[in-house]
Amino acid sequence: MRKIDLNNFRVATSETVRDINCRIVLNLVRKHQPISRADLTRHSGLQRSTVSAITEQLLGNRWLREGALGQLPRGRKPTFLHLNEDRAGIVGISLRPTITHLALANLEGRFLAEDSLPTPATPEEFVKQVSQRIRSFTKERPHMAYEGIGVSLPGRADLPGQRFVFAPNLAWKLEDLKARLERATNLPVDLENAANACALSEFWFGGHTEQVRNLVAVTVSEGIGVGLILNGQLVRGAAGLAGEFGHVALTEEGPICSCGNQGCWEVYASNSAALRYYAEAKASPRNKSAHHKKQAELANFEHLLQLAGQGDASALEALDRMANFLGQGLAMLVSGFAPEVIVVVGEVTRMWDRVGPVVSAVVKQRSFTHATTRIMPCGLAPQPRLRGIIAMVLQKHFGAPTIA
């Protein structure tokens, strides 16, 4: 039960009814397609006449398309309805400190084209290069209508206007990125935090049952981000700042974090932390020989995963320590939210056979509730950030209409 926001509501009119029922039908088609009008009446509880009217409207709007005839033991054959996947193309951009990915997706979140580039050094250059690639997308598909652009950020955008972006890992000053991209591409642009995008990706495309109304995504890379979906919707907090559990202190003291505090979760459980652990393991008394110490510094986390996959003891030890701390933070999320699902996103999921059991054990030991939260690595979805940012744009059409 939501409190009505008396500063920001819209009254209902006759069209509101149609809007609501349209979205219900659209979602039913999305879930059950291909589906006949008759089945829609059964699933929705609407009258057959109403379903006819709504589907006629949705066919006219090109949200749906008619397909083949169905087979039945007797009676008239139903005409199947499908989502018109190519009704709208959505461009997703995943902006990360070193690399930027782009994708063009259709209504079902299927990627139609992909591209990537080293993240340019300035926002001007970024806007220029990205909009150029988008133009090449659009040129190849002149018939397609383009719905908008979503950008996944390694940071937070302020909520109402999205004029300023706070992204410490990015060297730029990210002022007015939204407006600049909109000018350059002539498409509406929305910014979103990467962890929130991952949460949306799992929530809309993760193949979970309808029972899942609370889902937490944890992105593990250089830092740790948390995206919260509670009561079936994204939680953004007062100014879009919710989700910084990565900067909750696990210990009173401890290594200094980039945020200025000590002992943050992410200094213990991020990829960078694992690299530190590896170096420590190599330097430990057990590894006596001096020339080993020279190798102690690994270039990146990929390399560590590779070593761990080959059975390198130090790498495995580093991973286990990382997993232990990952579990500690996840236990906090389990206690605090008791969500149906927690999804872990990041390179570390590639070694989930090793990491998962450690994490589960720690969570089981340290979390309070009798909650039955499932902790799972991010599904097969490649590029969860991209897919999530596309989900964010799609929400506008498939989400519940904002009422009262």
Added chain:
Amino acid sequence: MRKIDLNNFRVATSETVRDINCRIVLNLVRKHQPISRADLTRHSGLQRSTVSAITEQLLGNRWLREGALGQLPRGRKPTFLHLNEDRAGIVGISLRPTITHLALANLEGRFLAEDSLPTPATPEEFVKQVSQRIRSFTKERPHMAYEGIGVSLPGRADLPGQRFVFAPNLAWKLEDLKARLERATNLPVDLENAANACALSEFWFGGHTEQVRNLVAVTVSEGIGVGLILNGQLVRGAAGLAGEFGHVALTEEGPICSCGNQGCWEVYASNSAALRYYAEAKASPRNKSAHHKKQAELANFEHLLQLAGQGDASALEALDRMANFLGQGLAMLVSGFAPEVIVVVGEVTRMWDRVGPVVSAVVKQRSFTHATTRIMPCGLAPQPRLRGIIAMVLQKHFGAPTIA
């Protein structure tokens, strides 16, 4: 933007429109009363004719009543509309391990009658005694319509049916409390966790601006509970278990908590923790004399507060330590949710002049965001649990209707 739950939705009909607009009007009256129909059209954006029709209906339902005429420089005088506060009486019950409070409240959350009793030793006795007191409420006000009963629990009720209750501090087996109370009183009963109730109390009666859509309540007593309101609505998690941040570990080791783990926030920052700190302070080398040690154990937290108020050094030290840990946990909540407001509920707020600054300093130091979360002691509202449980019942009428 909420995802539509395709297993649990209702399609819209013409009446849906009226339902939505009715609630908007009802809330506008609640906020601005006394208010004329003409002002309602201005605030709502509805047509005058529509407002007339809606208010006529609400007057007929006795949700509203007409009041005096307003004064205007020219033109016909408006007739003021008011909430018909006595339309419905709501019984709130705050069940705590040692004492149970009851109150009868009207639509505006004003208490019309109060009562309390030592919490009985068995659920049977509880139901018997409580329903007897409720009957005495109803007898004194035979004209009043009774809306329902809300019960604030020192624990959690399972979500759909509320058949089982998990309340470790309560010695009972709380099976089917809801159904038993309903049978005994013939009124609908709803159970809710105490921290959630406090959050609702502040959210609906706390006098915050409309901007506050994210509010966290922290109850500090024997344990620590957290109630979450995010996106303007209560967060209950998968099975009503969300909010157990009190059982998040602040340290890897530490004192054993009643939940079985070690180092939980609540073993460091609850009232019981402060009593422990007091005992430690008394036993410390600084307090050499042996006869002091005998006094080291205080009967209860009230007493500690009293001593602190009188300037007792050990008591103040204990409070400061408690405040420090309180701040650590609150920093976690600020980082994680960046809510507009965090409300602290409990006896400790009586010494907020002393505790508040310590808490604020720790939160400022240890929380990540640039968030501007206000941390405040629970407002003047006496009995926030009671008031909150009444808010919970009222929500059904004043909350946004569940659509799609």
Added chain:
DNA sequence: CGGATATAGTTCGAACCGAAAACTAATTAC
């Protein structure tokens, strides 16, 4: 006193919507 003006509130027809029932279309079994 009476007309102009201003504000509050009501009445009535048009348009939109879903519900319900009647109707048309298509298909199979016998």
Added chain:
DNA sequence: GTAATTAGTTTTCGGTTCGAACTATATCCG
């Protein structure tokens, strides 16, 4: 070819908001 069955459309009706016209009430000012 007729009955049965299922899909889908058309029609009528009641509920709702909107917008315009209308009534009611009050003040100002000549």
